[in-house]
Amino acid sequence: MQLERRLKRRHFLVLLGMTLIWIGLIARLWWIQLGAPHRFTKRGIDLVKNSVKQRQQSIVLHSGRGDIRDHNGYAFTGEEHRALILFPLARGSLEGTDGLTKVAQVVSQPTERLTDIMEKAKAPLFLRDENGRLVALSESQAEQINALSIPGIVALAMTERYRQEEVAKHVIGFINQNPALVESLYPDEWKTGKMNADSMIGASGLERSFDRFLQGVEPSILSYYVDGQGKPLRGLDIRYSKQNNEYYPLSLTTTLDVSIQRRMERIADEVGLTKGSMVVLDAQTGDIRAIVSRPKYDQTKVDGKTDDWKNRAVKQLPPGSIFKTVVAAAALAEGIVSPTERFTCTGDYGKYHFSCWKKDGHGSVTMEEAYAQSCNIAFAQIANRVGGEKLEEYARRLGLSELAGHVTSHLFKLDGFKQVDGEERGAIFAKSVSRKDEGVLIQTAIGQRDVRMTPLQAANMVVAILRGGQPTQVRLVKEISYRNGQAFHQFPLQTLPVQGIDYVTASKLRKMMRKVVTDGTGQAVSGASWEAAGKTGTAQTGDDSQSLNHLWFIGYAPYDQPQYAICVVAENQPSWGRNQATELFRRVVDELADQTVQSSRPHAGNSPE
Incomplete structure (x- = not known):
């Protein structure tokens, strides 16, 4: 009897254990299929999407993100074109047919090329030429292709967010997949499954700083489905998911001028700027008209092992002798030195080497x-x-201790909203260094030792001098707009929260900057189309083995009626040979003068070159 009871008890425990296991499995399956199919595990894996990947391919026709435009409405983030779309899953259906031959005739491409593309492709794609440029179709070509009704081949309108030949890439930035960043920035959307590991998010530039506003709606996606044997599913072979919303996505109107931006980037490449930056600001408002950063990078294939995608114009560097502008401002404003007071230079200070x-x-x-x-x-x-x-005080007064970019104190629950992504602050002295140490002080006077400044700050310092001494906050974006064109939010002009320098001192500095070009180290600029004023700077990089320098030139033009404040920096240049910064500055002034003439002609318009 006792043995029988033990056996029954053991049998009961086994049944109970199996029942609990089954309950656990059923609960797990319920959770996978119904509870969290779109955001499974902490990594936010979408099981629904992954379950059909083997029998379905999709391509994005529009990212769903808002556009980023220049101040005249030109879109940096894409233009709508009709394109030929090829789905590799359709290979089996095309065998033994003349489908590709017919398509090739419509798009004026060799049949062999289309066949080779289809055979090698692993994912759906848009037809491009040998140089990687999209083959744009006419309305007639698109209609002819679609009339052929070939499985997996269709012609539709698409918008390519990043064009290969586009400019201002460092300013615009790029988007990518970053689950950890999505979860930290959008916790509510992450919890509800609205955003997951597949969500695209701004990674740099305006794409990042304005990501919350640009997110907008779901992307427009074209999908192609086949059955288990690779044949198109009737009635479900091609599905187009398109979002229509009157108000979203929002778009940005920047202060950039695409025509100036193109000219500046062309100059950088012609002069051979491999590492450095160029900044052009409106002399009256401080608005950014163009920013160039080098090295170049591809927004669609960002190499995380390099920092080529970073905007060099907002990264701090030792400024060299352009910092003498701050020294001069302090001396003049405090009445310590007059412009005509004399000093003796024998070539050596006598100490500190x-x-x-x-x-x-x-x-x-x-x-x-x-x-x-x-x-x-x-x-x-x-x-x-x-x-x-x-x-230190006058560096602060000229805006060199503050972020130069526009900051909004409170923008839709975002406190201290910064327009310029990745911007660094300047620095004059290290925290532990005595401001009274003569050796430190004289190195600081020539913009070496601990002095750091960004090219954007340097250009903005010039604007402050031109505006009578008060530095501004530099705007990169003027307005956020609804899709229907109505304003969502406008960013006003703002000054930096510092006391500037006085008007008389600013006027003296302008005259001194002019003398640099007429009689000083910037005479190579004197032949420019506009009369210009500025200051040269050479900063040692600290690498004595290679004797490399950062070459600066800050200034403005025209001298009598300033329109633009300019800063150019050529990084890691040899101490011998031509001065690349001076050459760049002169070319910038020439192009800005020509741009002004071109834009003032009747019917010239503001279209890009």
């Missing part, structure tokens, strides 16, 4: 002449009189 770039010295020079000739010894003496605390 500090010397002038001109070995024999500049002799007796006024402050104006010292600035024009970029004399290190004279400015070391001036900095000693001014003192470290005042240098």
